[in-house]
Amino acid sequence: MIISFLSRALAMSTPLLFGSISEVIAERSGIMVTAIEGICLIGAWGGFVGTYLTGSAAIGLMMAMLCGLIVAAIYGVICITMKQHQVVTGTALNILVAGFCTYFQRVLFGVPTTPLKINPLPKLSIPLLSDIPVIGQIFFNQNILTYVVYFIIPIAYFLLYKTSLGLIIRSTGENPESVDVAGINVNRVRYSVVLLAGIMGGIAGAYYSVGYLGMFTSNIIGGRGWIAFAICFLGNWNPRGAAIGTVIFGFTEALAIYMQTIGSGAFFPNELFIALPYILTIVLTVGRKNFNVPAQLGIAYSKEG
Template sequence: MMITGVLMRALQMSTPLLLGSLAEIFVEYTGVMNMAIEGIFLMGAWGGFVGAYLTKSLFWGLVLAMVAGVVIGAVYAFITVKLKQHQIVTGVALNILSGGISVYLYRVLFGVPIIPLTVESLRRIPIPVLCKIPVIGQALFNQNILTYLALILMPVGYWVLFRTRLGLIVRSTGANPEAVDAAGINVERTQTLAVLASSAINGLAGAFYSIGFLGMFSDDIIGGRGWIAFAICFLGNWNPMGALVGGLVFGLAESLAVLLQTSGIRLVPNELLIAMPYVLTIIATIARKQFNVPAFLGVPYVKERS
């Protein structure tokens, strides 16, 4: 019973990390790092909550989350892809701005509520028969729609990336932009679309924190999880299946931390458990040796003029 609970929560906590890391893998293959990921997660959480609260429909919450993500992504793409400015610096600026804007607009819309506003979170959808499997049935087959989506998207993403023409274009853009350009494919457009698409997915990932299980929004709701998704992209060696493993490990770590915090057993201080995912990221980043870094990652592509 306890194992089922831990597994269930592990899958839950890994959902946004999976979505975020998959989005980051795609965009990084085109040679652009989406450094605004933390801010987009936050805007997604904001959009998800606001959309769901105002329309009373979680569907529109998810839509607004994607829109909010794409808005930040569009600014990021314009500055980094079109104007070729520094990706890390632009990302830092947008993350600070997102932090301000999300909290500010929440205040504009709702004032200062005395009790925190809540919405009903995404409902679990038990899959008939399969959810009756002992131990893992409830964990794997009684989750909400975003978790299913994340679990399906990882293998689909792998297939698209390594088995389709689209995937080839995406991978070539970051590996050899000149060749892609010579083949008549617009490099800037590919990169821009990749940033926009990744921002939409990141918006969904962020929405998972607000309407996926908590049903509320606060300014510290993301707390660096965007960066963890960013790290998982590295740790999974730019391979969606690697990121799947990474995301699940982090989900499990968070789930165990929650279990230990609520169990009343005080083996270690709470703070250590809270710090665990971040320490894990550091250790994993150090331990990872072989990297499959896209050759032109972070280097703006400037078309030579004739």
């Protein structure tokens, strides 16, 4: 039972890791991708539609990445090129995407009497590693997206802190004028990380529809995009901090699912356990004393300014 619980906690951490790591990279460049909730939602929708219509999860995941990329590109044009307010723009896009997904889901499939289903991604046991007692069943008996995220964490840390590209990204968020003086296009750097966040956010959303539930509903993301956004803050804009925070939230979400499964509603309302990840977000945000905020976070860059 404990092994199953911890395995599920890791599984629930996977999409949050995709979202929070991409948010860390983007915000290090000075851009808050506040459209992350909508990007995750359209990724879930695109992943489901692509998989349902073609029967291929690979095509579904590519569709999810494309959908996330498109929303991120729209966000980039408005916030980077047109220099509009990032929070307002992200909130508007989140609402627009929610309506878009609901509308086109009905256009494509009508209102079915029973939920449409696809086969979720299967678990892949890694030979030898999955045979290790306890650890093997927790870490090496997951689906392909969880294995991918194992590599994303060290790659993101290496990229940000051990490469010249990472120095450029971090400098863009701290002092874009110096980056501009060095002959590097600030807006091009920011576009690159926003589009990357769109791709990774699309995968994060597709995890829920293609990798876990095998279905799509309009509330499938349920604020988890915002949790990934908050984890970036709580992790102090560092991939390692984001990874730790994500595991904690995954554990909390797995606990909520477990308590509902065993029928704890007789003692505590199920809504309490559903709200646990969000309550934890508020508590940790209020309790955090020091934030290493990028100096130009949320501020559009203009040569004239």
